[in-house]
Amino acid sequence: METFRVQSREFEYNVIVGTGAWRSLRDFPLHGYSSVFVISEEALWCRWKGEFLKEAGLRRVQTLWVRPGERSKSLRVMQRLAAELLLRQADRRSLLILFGGGVIGDLGGFLASIYMRGVDCIHVPTTLLAQVDSSIGGKTAVNLGATKNLIGTFHPARLVLSEPRVLGSLSRRDFRSGLYEVVKHGILDGPELFGRLEQSLSSLRRDLAEELETILAPAVKVKVDVVNRDEREAGLRAVLNLGHTFGHALEEATGYRRFLHGEAVAWGLLGVSRLGRRLGLLPESDAGRIDELVRRLGPLPRIDDLDARRVLPLLPQDKKAVAGKVRWVIPERIGKVRQISEASGVAVAAAFRDIQKMGNDPT
Ligand SMILES: NC(=O)c1ccc[n+]([C@@H]2O[C@H](COP(=O)([O-])OP(=O)(O)OC[C@H]3O[C@@H](n4cnc5c(N)ncnc54)[C@H](O)[C@@H]3O)[C@@H](O)[C@H]2O)c1
Ligand SMILES: [Zn+2]
Structure with missing residues (x-):
């Protein structure tokens, strides 16, 4: 397991990569939050929630569902989630755990950045793309009609936990x-x-976590290094294009x-x-x-x-x-x-x- 430190404008956070990464949630100061919400896709969460909750040492979390697919990255879905959070009495000290691929990360990160002017979030990326790319660096977005990522914010996670085993259920x-x-x-x-x-x-x-880890960690490091040098895409971050x-x-x-x-x-x-x-x-x-x-x-x-x-x-x-x-x-x-x-x-x-x-x- 490897830990990378990312410097964002306001704070530093860890990106933890490797088998057992979810356990690191035990060291995170959860007691400072009034409530914890997981945003995920229903089938994905059902497949992994047992292992995740056990390893992370979490007992009770509330869950919010998003339908799989890029179409969920919309203002409409964002609005629905915000209304649900309100209904369940999420407040400014609530924490959102974004458990999913880039769609959940981008949408949930955007929601976290604007709900009550901003709440904390933790990324638990579950696709390879989200682990090596979208969960790191704090870019959030939703699409407007056919225009991808038109509306978005910068809102880095407080922690990113990339567990290679979760990739075992990804489609080939x-x-x-x-x-x-x-x-x-x-x-x-x-x-x-x-x-x-x-x-x-x-x-x-995808189901051989140990082997995956040997390429995952250096691939994550590439993104971390670029983000650390240029969080807001002044020039260097463009190499990722x-x-x-x-x-x-x-x-x-x-x-x-x-x-x-x-x-x-x-x-x-x-x-x-x-x-x-x-x-x-x-x-x-x-x-x-x-x-x-x-x-x-x-x-x-x-x-x-x-x-x-x-x-x-x-x-x-x-x-x-x-x-x-x-x-x-x-x-x-x-x-x-x-x-x-x-x-x-x-x-x-x-x-x-x-x-x-x-x-x-x-x-
Ligand atoms: N914020 C950024 O910096 C950034 C960077 C790159 C891409 N993105 C965004 O990321 C999105 C794409 O991300 P993605 O490729 O992760 O897509 P995705 O989130 O749609 O996930 C791809 C598919 O995998 C499924 N899935 C996710 N985890 C799974 C698992 N462990 N087991 C089984 N199925 C699983 C999902 O249901 C979905 O069908 C795009 O919207 C893109 O704009 C953002
Ligand atoms: Zn890309």
């Missing part, structure tokens, strides 16, 4: 989708984590229905690997290793049928730049990325064509 596809984000962290981190992924990735299983530029455009072009988020990021990683090569920034050998690792993880939903003329205009534009430039995060080698906003449209379109030609089966 959700697990793999999270692994692509882990690959992204490997590219950002450098040869050590990347090499470890190359050795173990295809044999990693590696693979997300093409990724977001693909998600939007397909109405968020075809890809799980990590799958779109996987295509995005392949895309920037091609773009880096075309721009002469990324050596062939490193590009090959990135492609190989992403492709080894398994088949991705197809992109060869998508019209580039529809996808490319959806590339997210840098809000701070003039003339709607796209800000790219391009790998220069494994362990080093560069942010650029001068990639030519021709090179970008060519890189996209390259990945469309790859087909969706692993090589």
